[in-house]
Amino acid sequence: MVVASPNPRRTEKIQAMELPAIDLSPSGRSAAPRLIVEACERYGFFKAVNHGVPVEIVSRMDEASAGFFALPASEKQRAGPAGPFGYGSKSIGLNGDVGEVEYLLLESDPAFVSRRSTSISDDPTRFSAAVNGYIEAVRDLACDILDLMAEGLRVPDTSVFSRFIRAVGSDSVFRINHYPRSGAVIHGEVGFGEHSDPQILTVLRSNDVGGLQISLEDGVWTSVPPDPKAFWINVGDVLQAMTNGRFLSVRHRALTNPFKSRTSMAFFGAPPLDARIASHRELVTPRWPRLYKPFTWAEYKKAVYSLRLGDKRLDLFKASREDGIDM
Ligand SMILES: C=C1C[C@]23C[C@@]1(O)CC[C@H]2[C@@]12CC[C@H](O)[C@@](C)(C(=O)O1)[C@H]2[C@@H]3C(=O)O
Ligand SMILES: O=C(O)CCC(=O)C(=O)O
Numbered sequence: 001m002v003v004a005s006p007n008p009r010r011t012e013k014i015q016a017m018e019l020p021a022i023d024l025s026p027s028g029r030s031a032a033p034r035l036i037v038e039a040c041e042r043y044g045f046f047k048a049v050n051h052g053v054p055v056e057i058v059s060r061m062d063e064a065s066a067g068f069f070a071l072p073a074s075e076k077q078r079a080g081p082a083g084p085f086g087y088g089s090k091s092i093g094l095n096g097d098v099g100e101v102e103y104l105l106l107e108s109d110p111a112f113v114s115r116r117s118t119s120i121s122d123d124p125t126r127f128s129a130a131v132n133g134y135i136e137a138v139r140d141l142a143c144d145i146l147d148l149m150a151e152g153l154r155v156p157d158t159s160v161f162s163r164f165i166r167a168v169g170s171d172s173v174f175r176i177n178h179y180p181r182s183g184a185v186i187h188g189e190v191g192f193g194e195h196s197d198p199q200i201l202t203v204l205r206s207n208d209v210g211g212l213q214i215s216l217e218d219g220v221w222t223s224v225p226p227d228p229k230a231f232w233i234n235v236g237d238v239l240q241a242m243t244n245g246r247f248l249s250v251r252h253r254a255l256t257n258p259f260k261s262r263t264s265m266a267f268f269g270a271p272p273l274d275a276r277i278a279s280h281r282e283l284v285t286p287r288w289p290r291l292y293k294p295f296t297w298a299e300y301k302k303a304v305y306s307l308r309l310g311d312k313r314l315d316l317f318k319a320s321r322e323d324g325i326d327m
């Protein structure tokens with residue numbers, strides 16, 4: 001189906017497609033490893049249902065974020081400008097990217113959250129308790145899913161991916177996005193432009209307003225229907241590299257809604273800065289040689305922050321023939 005694009009001068013196809021929903025309850029668990037692998041190979045995205053994250057943790061976080069974004073602009077600015085952490089409005093990252101979004105970007109370490117909360121809320125203890133409780137729950141979910149991925153890929157040590165996120169010094173971050181309604185505009189505007197997520201795995205949730213779209217093919221966008229009870233899970237660049245390109249770090253974006261404001265929150269599970277990222281040896285074979293040169297997360301992050309939002313930074317780390325096909 002071809003429908004309205006946020007930029008009518010650009011030819012874009014926007015389609016609706018059912019993305020896989022994976023049941024993480026005890027009864028769905030035996031099929032989960034295989035279904036997760038299939039979803040990550042085809043779409044790089046899936047929906048986690050019956051995930052076990054308590055609803056109170058989610059509603060406390062929703063209240064905390066709604067309270068913050070409802071503050072007058074001058075008060076929100078006390079937590080900014082984002083460089084890259086803190087409150088940002090319209091400006092994304094450090095290299096001139098913009099979008100119809102305001103956000104809080106937070107370190108995932110509880111001590112950093114507590115410290116930063118003093119510039120975010122008049123009740124910093126409450127705010128940081130909500131954020132820290134939410135981060136702990138979604139980090140556990142991310143690790144659980146990474147273990148299922150390893151099992152589905154038949155990697156014998158099933159904590160190969162999750163151990164990076166559980167490590168002391170993990171560079172994971174947490175983002176809360178608020179997209180004001182676009183008012184007079186009939187079509188949505190670009191809130192958060194096209195990009196892939198750089199880290200290992202993203203755990204994303206939104207309110208009941210749509211706007212997220214993924215692109216499996218250049219210029220073709222698939223709208224992801226909102227489901228506030230579920231989490232959308234997506235593969236990041238580092239996991240694409242660690243799986244030697246089997247899992248896809250898919251490009252996505254978020255549009256604003258003409259009538260309703262949208263809130264999304266994303267936990268980006270990342271390794272420590274000094275972690276060495278390389279394709280897992282079980283996934284490198286003579287028929288499927290190593291696609292990426294090994295790199296540290298610090299080196300990758302430097303590339304991320306020196307480039308623009310939409311740049312394809314993983315291309316900088318492609319292996320050449322001279323790098324061989326060592327396993
Ligand atoms: C423009 C930028 C913002 C970003 C860092 C970057 O230079 C390119 C990647 C962007 C992104 C996208 C996913 C996450 O929201 C994010 C926190 C990340 O790790 O990479 C943002 C960065 C940011 O807003 O600081
Ligand atoms: O708002 C969304 O649904 C997506 C946001 C996003 O992609 C991001 O924060 O990296």
Ligand SMILES: [Fe+2]
Pocket residue numbers: 195196197252
């Ligand atoms: Fe993203």
